[in-house]
Amino acid sequence: MGFLDTIKRWRLAKKGFSLGKKRRVHGESATVRTLEDSQFVKLALYITFAVGSAVLVLKASPADPLKGLLYGFILALTALAMFHVGHQQVCRRNSRVVLVLGGLIGHLLIVRLVMVLADAGSIEETYRYLFVPCALAPMLHGVLLGRSVGSFSAVYVSLIGSLLVPKDDVINYLIISLVAGMTAVLCTDKVRKRIKLIRAGIYVGIVMVILALAFGKLDAMGVFGPGSMGHLQILGTGSGIAFATALATAMLISGFLPMFEGAFQLTTDISWLELTDLNHKLLKEMQLEAPGTFHHSLVVAALSEAAAEKIGANASMCRVCAYFHDVGKLKKPGYFIENQGDGGENPHDSLTPTMSALIITAHVKDGIDMAVKHKLNPRVIEVIQEHHGDSLVYFFYRKAQEQKKAEMGKVDRRLENPEDLPKVEEKNFRYPGPRPSTKESGIICLADTIESASRTLRKPTPAKIRALVEELVRAKINDGQLDRCPLTLRELALVKESFAKTLRSMLHSRIDYQKPDDRSTSKRPSDLSRDPRSQTGRLTRVSERSE
Numbered sequence: 001m002g003f004l005d006t007i008k009r010w011r012l013a014k015k016g017f018s019l020g021k022k023r024r025v026h027g028e029s030a031t032v033r034t035l036e037d038s039q040f041v042k043l044a045l046y047i048t049f050a051v052g053s054a055v056l057v058l059k060a061s062p063a064d065p066l067k068g069l070l071y072g073f074i075l076a077l078t079a080l081a082m083f084h085v086g087h088q089q090v091c092r093r094n095s096r097v098v099l100v101l102g103g104l105i106g107h108l109l110i111v112r113l114v115m116v117l118a119d120a121g122s123i124e125e126t127y128r129y130l131f132v133p134c135a136l137a138p139m140l141h142g143v144l145l146g147r148s149v150g151s152f153s154a155v156y157v158s159l160i161g162s163l164l165v166p167k168d169d170v171i172n173y174l175i176i177s178l179v180a181g182m183t184a185v186l187c188t189d190k191v192r193k194r195i196k197l198i199r200a201g202i203y204v205g206i207v208m209v210i211l212a213l214a215f216g217k218l219d220a221m222g223v224f225g226p227g228s229m230g231h232l233q234i235l236g237t238g239s240g241i242a243f244a245t246a247l248a249t250a251m252l253i254s255g256f257l258p259m260f261e262g263a264f265q266l267t268t269d270i271s272w273l274e275l276t277d278l279n280h281k282l283l284k285e286m287q288l289e290a291p292g293t294f295h296h297s298l299v300v301a302a303l304s305e306a307a308a309e310k311i312g313a314n315a316s317m318c319r320v321c322a323y324f325h326d327v328g329k330l331k332k333p334g335y336f337i338e339n340q341g342d343g344g345e346n347p348h349d350s351l352t353p354t355m356s357a358l359i360i361t362a363h364v365k366d367g368i369d370m371a372v373k374h375k376l377n378p379r380v381i382e383v384i385q386e387h388h389g390d391s392l393v394y395f396f397y398r399k400a401q402e403q404k405k406a407e408m409g410k411v412d413r414r415l416e417n418p419e420d421l422p423k424v425e426e427k428n429f430r431y432p433g434p435r436p437s438t439k440e441s442g443i444i445c446l447a448d449t450i451e452s453a454s455r456t457l458r459k460p461t462p463a464k465i466r467a468l469v470e471e472l473v474r475a476k477i478n479d480g481q482l483d484r485c486p487l488t489l490r491e492l493a494l495v496k497e498s499f500a501k502t503l504r505s506m507l508h509s510r511i512d513y514q515k516p517d518d519r520s521t522s523k524r525p526s527d528l529s530r531d532p533r534s535q536t537g538r539l540t541r542v543s544e545r546s547e
Contacts, residue, residue, distance in 0.1 A: 036094050037094070042091070042097055045094065045097050045098060049080065050073055051073075053072045053079075053104075053108065053160055054073040055069075056112055057069060057071060057164065060164040075156070075163070079152075079159075082156075083100065083101075086148075086152070087100075095263075095265070100141060100145070103141055104153060104157055104160075108157060108160055111157075112164050115128070117131075118131075126217060126238065127238055127241050129173055130208060130245060132161075132173075132177065133249040134157075134204070135181060137154075138150045138182070138185050139181075139184040139185070139188055139250065139253055140153075143188050144260060144268065147185055147186075150188070151182065151185050154182050158173075158181060161174075161177055175211065176208060180204050180246075187200035188200045191268065192273050193270065194257075197250045201251070204246040204249075205246035212242065218234060218239070258271070265378060267377055275380075276316070276320055278323070280323075282324065282327050282330070282374055285330060290333035290336070292338030293329045295338070296338050296451060297326055300325065301322035302506075303447040303450065303498075304447040306501075307443050307446075307447065307495045307499060307502075308440060308443055310494045311494050313439040314440055317440050324371065325367070325383055326367065328364055328365065328366035328367025328369070329363045330366075330370065331362070332359060332362075334347055335347055336360075353399040354400060356396045356399075357428065358428075360393050361388075364384065364387075365432065382438070383441050385434065386435065389434070390431050390433035391476075391479060392426065392429055392479070393430070397424070397426065397429040400424045437485065438486070441485065443487075443495060446472070449472050457507065460507040462500070462504055465504055469500050470496065473496055
């Protein structure tokens with residue numbers, strides 16, 4: 001099919017009907033999509049995790065291997081059941097399943113390795129638990145997939161890991177691992193800077209030292225008794241190991257985070273914050289070629305970010321996606337009203353409404369093409385594709401209807417043949433879609449419409465702004481543009497409130513500047529400084545301008 005498509009494009013290009021180039025499209029290959037959605041692959045991953053966990057516990061229980069195997073298998077099955085039922089959104093993609101279960105197995109392998117080294121004498125038993133990176137899987141999953149998955153990891157690496165340690169220290173290890181893991185999850189919620197990961201590592205180290213002291217692993221009381229130097233050395237060495245392990249874990253996750261994001265198609269708040277840089281090539285080009293669109297995108301970003309924070313959606317993602325949502329207008333910037341100067345010629349005046357609508361709606365496909373070419377984040381591309389849904393280009397649709405109505409008048413006077421009149425079909429004036437499918441995409445869809453309409457308000461007041469927001473959101477709902485979007489009615493109410501508040505701050509009125517009167521301007525500066533009335537008037541005008 002690819003070869004036949006190439007021949008067709010070549011023939012059309014030869015006739016002058018095509019450039020001979022294939023438009024870039026965004027989407028995963030059929031093989032990748034099949035692997036992502038396959039239930040057999042998911043089942044194989046579950047079985048591998050259960051068997052792997054059981055084998056690890058079996059190797060750690062030489063005295064009673066069958067009992068260890070049974071305990072490990074039961075705990076693994078419990079973890080799988082809780083994961084499958086409690087994290088259905090993560091389970092939908094098999095790559096996410098690999099990340100979670102692979103992270104758990106990797107964490108447990110490190111625990112097993114530390115215990116083997118301790119049994120072999122390579123690690124002193126006193127420091128055995130301080131060498132275990134208790135925050136590894138919880139911190140990794142918390143940063144990449146959220147606090148809920150991170151908490152799940154903290155619980156089950158602690159439960160299954162407790163079967164890998166000597167029986168006498170099961171409770172001690174369970175508590176240290178669980179508390180340290182939960183500390184890592186709580187300290188890495190909504191991480192926007194990498195330094196926060198290092199700070200989380202420090203907190204985990206502090207928690208591990210405190211718990212080790214509480215359980216007598218580091219005898220702090222011996223520091224004040226006979227042989228205090230030996231106890232002080234144990235305390236210092238143990239504290240250093242705990243902090244070194246926790247910090248090394250945080251630094252390792254920070255360094256490998258971009259690799260995990262790329263491999264599993266995830267984007268953390270750290271990466272979104274890095275993408276807010278306005279020096280991107282496309283944004284710089286937009287500033288020069290389409291300044292009106294660039295300013296519109298900045299306002300949409302402010303509106304959508306504030307609304308996303310209000311309902312707990314990803315505010316950083318909204319800002320980045322809003323910057324790029326209209327990047328397709330760079331293909332034909334002069335055809336969009338925000339880039340047309342006052343009194344300038346409107347190129348749509350010489351086009352039919354159908355052709356104008358075709359140019360307007362094409363900016364979505366052009367935007368996808370440019371975004372794929374510049375390797376933008378897949379979530380940004382999804383928002384570009386969905387930010388208009390399949391809504392109607394009402395202005396040109398109405399214009400086409402009016403033109404057809406005028407032509408029908410000629411038909412009534414027998415000046416025109418009815419068969420020669422073009423058909424005005426609504427589908428020809430709609431965007432290609434699809435409709436918004438995420439909260440962030442829905443917010444940007446609404447913010448884009450509201451920002452454009454707010455420019456038409458004359459002497460905006462809070463009541464006018466609130467009425468405009470209500471009307472436009474209701475129109476989107478009635479048109480079905482938010483049917484696939486998971487925004488609830490309560491969240492929509494908060495979004496509308498946020499839009500109205502942000503617009504009020506942007507469109508607020510100012511006091512008119514007053515011209516200085518003739519008498520004050522006719523006096524010399526020395527006279528003004530001596531005349532208290534003139535001095536008072538000048539101070540009054542300065543204060544007015546500062547407002």
